[in-house]
Amino acid sequence: MANKQEKKPSGVARLLQIAGRRKRLLTLSAVLAVLHALLALIPYVLMYAVIRNMMQPVTDKALLQTWIFRAGIAVAAGYVLLYASGMASHVAAFNILYELRRQMAEKIGKLPLGFINRHNSGALKKIMADDIERIENFLAHSIPDFIKGIALPVITLGFLFVTDWRLALVSCLPLALLAILIPLMFNKSRMELLTAYHRSIEDMNAGIVEYVRAMPVIKIFGQTADSFSKYSHTVYNFREIVLRWVKASSPAFGIFISFVSNATLPVLALGLYLYFSQGIGLPVLFLFLILGVGYIRPLFALSNLGSQISVINHGIRRLDEILFSQEQETVGDDLLEDDFNIVFREVSFSYDERSSVLNCVNFTIPQGAVTALVGPSGSGKSTVAQLVARFWDVQQGAVLIGGKDIRRIKPENLMQHISFVFQDSFMFQQSMLENIRMGMDKTDEEVMAAAKVAQCHEFISRLPQGYHTLWGGTGAHLSGGEQQRIQLARAVLKDAPILILDEATAFSDPENEYQIQQAFGRLIRHKTVIIIAHRLSTITTSDQIIVMDKGDVHAAGTHEALLKESPLYLNMWEAHTRAKHFAI
Numbered sequence: 402m403a404n405k406q407e408k409k410p411s412g413v414a415r416l417l418q419i420a421g422r423r424k425r426l427l428t429l430s431a432v433l434a435v436l437h438a439l440l441a442l443i444p445y446v447l448m449y450a451v452i453r454n455m456m457q458p459v460t461d462k463a464l465l466q467t468w469i470f471r472a473g474i475a476v477a478a479g480y481v482l483l484y485a486s487g488m489a490s491h492v493a494a495f496n497i498l499y500e501l502r503r504q505m506a507e508k509i510g511k512l513p514l515g516f517i518n519r520h521n522s523g524a525l526k527k528i529m530a531d532d533i534e535r536i537e538n539f540l541a542h543s544i545p546d547f548i549k550g551i552a553l554p555v556i557t558l559g560f561l562f563v564t565d566w567r568l569a570l571v572s573c574l575p576l577a578l579l580a581i582l583i584p585l586m587f588n589k590s591r592m593e594l595l596t597a598y599h600r601s602i603e604d605m606n607a608g609i610v611e612y613v614r615a616m617p618v619i620k621i622f623g624q625t626a627d628s629f630s631k632y633s634h635t636v637y638n639f640r641e642i643v644l645r646w647v648k649a650s651s652p653a654f655g656i657f658i659s660f661v662s663n664a665t666l667p668v669l670a671l672g673l674y675l676y677f678s679q680g681i682g683l684p685v686l687f688l689f690l691i692l693g694v695g696y697i698r699p700l701f702a703l704s705n706l707g708s709q710i711s712v713i714n715h716g717i718r719r720l721d722e723i724l725f726s727q728e729q730e731t732v733g734d735d736l737l738e739d740d741f742n743i744v745f746r747e748v749s750f751s752y753d754e755r756s757s758v759l760n761c762v763n764f765t766i767p768q769g770a771v772t773a774l775v776g777p778s779g780s781g782k783s784t785v786a787q788l789v790a791r792f793w794d795v796q797q798g799a800v801l802i803g804g805k806d807i808r809r810i811k812p813e814n815l816m817q818h819i820s821f822v823f824q825d826s827f828m829f830q831q832s833m834l835e836n837i838r839m840g841m842d843k844t845d846e847e848v849m850a851a852a853k854v855a856q857c858h859e860f861i862s863r864l865p866q867g868y869h870t871l872w873g874g875t876g877a878h879l880s881g882g883e884q885q886r887i888q889l890a891r892a893v894l895k896d897a898p899i900l901i902l903d904e905a906t907a908f909s910d911p912e913n914e915y916q917i918q919q920a921f922g923r924l925i926r927h928k929t930v931i932i933i934a935h936r937l938s939t940i941t942t943s944d945q946i947i948v949m950d951k952g953d954v955h956a957a958g959t960h961e962a963l964l965k966e967s968p969l970y971l972n973m974w975e976a977h978t979r980a981k982h983f984a985i
């Protein structure tokens with residue numbers, strides 16, 4: 402039925418769904434692990450037969466040799482199967498991991514920026530790196546271990562029951578104890594504690610990352626790790642939760658461990674009794690003293706099954722939050738190739754749908770002209786610029802390019818027509834060449850020509866490997882102004898008809914600013930340009946200046962007209978010129 406809510410699988414069931422066709426490899430790994438368990442028992446069975454044979458009045462030496470040889474073969478084959486099981490689970494796990502990371506990266510690329518804004522980069526990194534890594538650990542190690550942990554005891558106990566059911570029953574005592582203790586150890590409140598434990602690890606990780614990132618500020622203000630409350634609080638919280646967990650689980654765990662350490666005693670007592678009173682053979686007694694206790698060890702692999710599954714459930718839930726998020730529409734029209742007039746029609750916008758950032762603003766950014774956005778900090782300039790590139794969708798009104806609502810334009814087509822030079826320079830750990838090319842289909846010569854226009858050529862040529870020098874890490878480091886010129890070179894290379902420059906001279910000293918202005922002059926020719934600049938002297942020649950204030954358009958016009966008509970602009974201009982003189 403169409404209206405019937407389909408129940409989505411969660412946790413391990415969802416993990417197996419994600420595994421898709423790799424499920425077969427995982428099944429193979431499980432089957433091999435069971436076969437390994439079977440083979441692991443064979444040497445003991447053969448040794449049991451050898452001892453029985455040796456206790457006969459006449460020993461068959463040839464038969465003994467054959468059994469010992471077979472036991473050796475079983476051990477070797479067991480190791481081969483163990484290796485093959487591990488290989489199958491690892492190949493499956495790493496392929497699933499690769500697929501998941503690929504899907505996640507692709508998905509994040511299709512999500513509106515608002516999504517990234519709600520999740521900080523640390524949290525996204527944790528999901529894409531750490532949570533996925535835990536899935537690898539679970540698939541490649543835990544699943545084969547759990548299967549062995551069940552198969553080995555089951556097969557061993559089966560054999561022991563066939564040999565002597567009375568001793569086998571006594572050998573089952575640790576299992577019976579486990580059956581009583583497990584529900585006690587993993588009841589609802591313990592599971593909640595376990596979830597709190599995992600959450601506290603996440604919080605502590607985030608606290609540590611923030612502490613390390615904030616180190617320069619912490620040092621300047623003479624702070625210590627204790628006074629950095631987010632860090633100290635998360636570490637304290639982690640300690641409290643671990644203590645609660647240890648206090649809650651140690652009695653049951655202690656009982657189990659002390660019983661298991663003495664598990665030989667009941668088997669020995671009954672074995673000796675049966676040996677003297679019922680005449681069971683010594684080989685049977687030896688067999689139970691070894692296997693009747695030895696089967697318990699693999700069971701320990703199951704002891705953290707609960708916590709492993711809770712970790713996986715948590716990770717899968719977070720992955721699915723991303724994988725099932727609403728993507729930006731990819732359908733729509735293409736932009737007209739000859740009309741790049743931008744119109745804000747009664748646009749209202751808020752990042753959090755509570756506090757308004759733009760209040761029903763109307764203005765036009767004419768094609769082929771330079772429009773500067775100015776205004777006090779927080780007045781909404783960068784927001785306007787980002788709305789043009791549809792980093793966000795407006796809540797009311799519309800942003801139109803060439804008369805078309807940009808929500809009706811294919812996002813990739815919109816992006817092809819816009820270059821954006823950001824306040825922050827995003828550099829990649831790649832060569833300078835690739836940092837400028839940004840995957841565009843351009844030749845090295847075209848990249849270098851763009852670098853020359855953007856005034857980058859000179860400083861790149863001075864680097865040890867020129868354009869092939871890697872950025873960051875052990876490679877080259879560039880000043881803020883140089884990085885911004887790299888951004889300009891990208892924009893020159895892209896040659897899009899709409900150009901948005903957000904605080905492009907933010908990092909500039911006079912020399913850098915001069916260089917950037919030179920680059921601008923060439924870059925903005927014949928384009929529809931939006932410039933956001935705090936240094937008003939850089940935009941006085943703009944065709945239009947829009948003065949923003951508290952999310953409204955306060956005034957619009959040329960520099961000269963605004964000096965006469967807009968008291969706010971006049972104030973800003975006077976403050977700017979005063980600051981310039983002060984600087985001198």
Ligand SMILES: Nc1ncnc2c1ncn2[C@@H]1O[C@H](COP(=O)(O)OP(=O)(O)OP(=O)(O)O)[C@@H](O)[C@H]1O
Nearest residue numbers: 518752753758776777778779780781782783784785
């Ligand atoms: N990603 C965001 N999420 C939530 N609020 C935001 C976001 N970006 C900006 N804001 C808020 O929106 C308002 C307008 O910010 P915007 O960056 O557009 O102003 P601006 O005029 O460019 O400021 P500045 O000159 O300081 O860069 C501010 O109150 C700011 O705190």
